[in-house]
Each structure stands twice: as structure tokens, then as C-alpha cells.
Amino acid sequence: MKLIxxxxxxxxxxENTRHNIGFLFIDKxxxxxxxxxxxxxxxxxxxxxxxxxxxVILLKPLSYMxxxxxxxxxxxxxxxxxxxxxxxxxxxxxxNFSKIKLKIKGSSGGHNGLKSIEYHLQTNNYKRxxxxxxxxxxxxxxxxxxxxxxxxxxxxxxEVTSTIINILNDYIVMDFEKLMSKYNKK
Numbered sequence: 360m361k362l363i364x365x366x367x368x369x370x371x372x373x374e375n376t377r378h379n380i381g382f383l384f385i386d387k388x389x390x391x392x393x394x395x396x397x398x399x400x401x402x403x404x405x406x407x408x409x410x411x412x413x414x415v416i417l418l419k420p421l422s423y424m425x426x427x428x429x430x431x432x433x434x435x436x437x438x439x440x441x442x443x444x445x446x447x448x449x450x451x452x453x454x455n456f457s458k459i460k461l462k463i464k465g466s467s468g469g470h471n472g473l474k475s476i477e478y479h480l481q482t483n484n485y486k487r488x489x490x491x492x493x494x495x496x497x498x499x500x501x502x503x504x505x506x507x508x509x510x511x512x513x514x515x516x517x518e519v520t521s522t523i524i525n526i527l528n529d530y531i532v533m534d535f536e537k538l539m540s541k542y543n544k545k
Contacts, residue, residue: 360414361531362440363388364431365448366472369421377492378504380516381448381472382419384490387520388527389417401433410531416440424472428479435480446486446530449473450504454491457515459522461539462487486535488526490519 365385366378373379389396389406396404396417404419416438420430435445449472454460464484467473477483495503508516526542533541 360416360438360440360444362416362418362431362434362438362445363448363527363530364418364420364427364445364476366424366427366450367419368423369419373505375507376505377508377512378424378450380450380490380492383516384448384488384520384523384527385417385419388524391524401430401437403430403434405434410528413531415531424475426475427472428475428477431476432479442480442482442485445480446488446527447473447476448488448490450492451489452492452494452500452504454489454493456491456493456512457519458491458544459519459526459542460489460491461526461535461543462489463535463539486530488523488530490523 363385365381367373367382368379386396392408394406394408396406396419398405402421404421405416407414407416416434418434420427422430434440449470451468453468463486466483467477476485492504526538529538
């Protein structure tokens, strides 16, 4: 069983913000599978689907970014999911806009959602799909990450959508190191 978590903040006011890139892409992945993430349990929206014989849970924590780990640990424990089978989709200020990076483990890099997950899982050895949002040093970080996408940013995100959907489909069936070799650009 796999758990794929898209990070973001609930509510209309956060819908098209850079910090909600995890919600954006998990919704696009669900749409590509013909499902919606519309069931609620443990303060999260989720849905389950069988892909190539593997049960997959798609999850959007509703606890706000800084408390995401509280929701993730509840799903991990309830469904008895191994940490090795959890993938977190998040924004990353240190990557150029729309650049993608897969990581097998690592620090939170100051990302409060990842800090919360690391705290609740008691490890930083969980897989991540990071999507770059750049970093505009002229705008305070909180205002920047909670800012909405520009027209150009939306176009760039549309360009990488099919790649991210392919990554998530491959994640279900492929060894993660091979996945990183296939998609991480040198």
C-alpha cells in the first residue's frame, strides 16, 4: 500500500498559492485517474484506488501546513503503511520555479509542513517530490509562499503537469532510486 500526500492549506483563500502546490498536483493526479479526493477521515481529504494491483491512498491534510504531520501519522498508523511507502508532494523555495526534484530523505529545509511530518514520523527518511516555487527575496517569505501564481507561473506549472503525473504513476510500480535516476535532472 502506498500513501501519496499533497501538502497545502485548506480554504478558498489558499487555493492558488505557491504553498499549495502539493494540493494542486495531487488533485491533478486524482483527475488523471478519474477520481476526486473527496472522502474525509482523520482531518484529511482522501481517496483510495487500486493501481496495477497496488492500493494507493491520495491524501490532502486539512490541518493547515504546519500541522500536516498530525494527519499523516494517523493515516500511516491506521492503514499500517510503512514509511518507505509514503511520498510527500511539497513546494520548495530553493528550486527554480516548476523544477522537480525527487528525494529519498533529507532535512525539512525550513518547510514547516515537512518539519511537522518529520516530527510525527520521528524520521526524515521519507520520500519527497519537491516542486520549485523559487524565492523572491524582495517579498517576505510568508507573503511570497502564500501569494498567488502569476500567469507565467501557471503556464509553467501546466507544462510540468504531465511529467508529475508520470512520476506519480511510476512511483507506484518503480524502485525509488530508479525513479530518481529517471526524473531528476542533472
